[in-house]
Amino acid sequence: MIHQNIPASSLKKRILPYRRVVILAGGTLLVLSALTYIVIRSTRPPAPAKFLTAMVQKGNLSQTDSATGEIVPVETYTVSIPANASLSQLNVSLGQSVNSGQILATFSDPALASQVAAQNAAVLNDQNQVNLLSSSTYRAAQQASITQAEDNLQQAEDQLAQAKSQGVITSPVAGTLTQVAPVGESVSSGQVLATVGGKTIVSPCQGTVQSVNVTVGQQITTGTTILTLSSPSLTSKILGDESQVAGLQAALDKIMSQDSQSQLAASLDQAKAQLERDQQTLLQEQQALANLVIKAPFSGEVTMLNSSAQAGAKLLTLDSETKMVTVPIPETQINLIHPGQSVSVSLPALVGKAVSGTVQSIAPIGNYSNGVANFPVNVTLNNVGGIRYGMSAQVSIVVKTVHNALLVPLASLHSRGSHNFVEVLASSGQVTRIPVHVLLENATTAAVKSKRLKVHDQVITAVLTSPSGKLHLKAKGRALHKGKAAGRKGGSK
Incomplete structure (x- = not known):
């Protein structure tokens, strides 16, 4: 056996790779275990979805336009003290409510009263003259005067002829x-x-x-x-007779010019014309005298009073009991509004008070500002109890109405590009997407038209989900038109 001496550093290098393999294998095992757990959990059947639904109904839907304005009187009547007159009696006080025809104040004008008396005497004199010229007795007397003058002239002419014949x-x-x-x-x-x-x-x-x-x-x-x-005596008689004839002829001509039937008719016409002129003057002066007694032309409230006013100055102001509010309507809606149209009115100062109104008039010229023209619309209020001048009022005017249409909540309506649809939940739990054509929308509801959607269908408005074991409401469809029903002072939405 041969032994070799191996250095310690080399031995350490050979052992280290085996440890890494072990560590990597353990980590891989942990990751696989975690993934397996996740896969197992994900393969569990999902919790069934729960929906909020609303029933499709059939009916009418209206779109309104709202704007805010100030409560003002429909009519204002100002009383001033006439020139050359003085206040003799004041029958009202500031803030007092008065009825139509009630006496507010009385003025005095002695000079005018004297003129009325003199003019009345002139009218009576004119009437007597007309009565005289119209009398059949007067006409007969005038005709008798003409006949007598003609007879006298004839006799004088006969005497003259006789005197001339004597020579x-x-x-x-x-x-x-x-x-x-x-x-x-x-x-x-x-x-x-x-x-x-x-x-x-x-x-x-x-x-x-x-x-x-x-x-x-x-x-x-x-x-x-x-x-x-x-003969001197004959000549003198002839001259006297001629003078007498000339005088009687002149008298006859005068009577004929003044008292002939045609002249009597002309005189009567002149007398009638003078009577009519004087009567007109008398009526004017009597009216001026009657105007010194001031009566309320309508029911209302005394909103200004100056009891120390002098001639020519304003004494009082009466505002009508009938009130109105003027609101601006944009040019895009103005053609949808017409006089006589009913509107609803709400007042911030009188919360909960139901007030109705009627469109009285529409201004022919609009007010142009920031690229938009608004037209003032005058609305009279029908029940004004408790309403004060100067209060603010919000007017809602129906500008468009759809009749006998399918009605769905706005929350159930979906849009994809230019297409709209709703989701219908069947009794089996199946969800079906149905296309619809939107006819009109207001703040909460849409009027639609569809061949497949039926009355009493249940359209989905929201979904209830339960992530992490807690229920959450997830809205479906469009969001509500926030602020749609609220107007702004000086404009509309």
């Missing part, structure tokens, strides 16, 4: 002229002027032969002018 001597018979007074001869009343056919013709008055129209021996006929006489 013209005519033959009363036919025959031969045997005698005639020469021109220039002075004759007395009753003196023979001519002889015709043996019949003498005497002078009717004293005068002078002015002209002779025939010659002695001439054969004349009845009515032939023989000669003319001139």
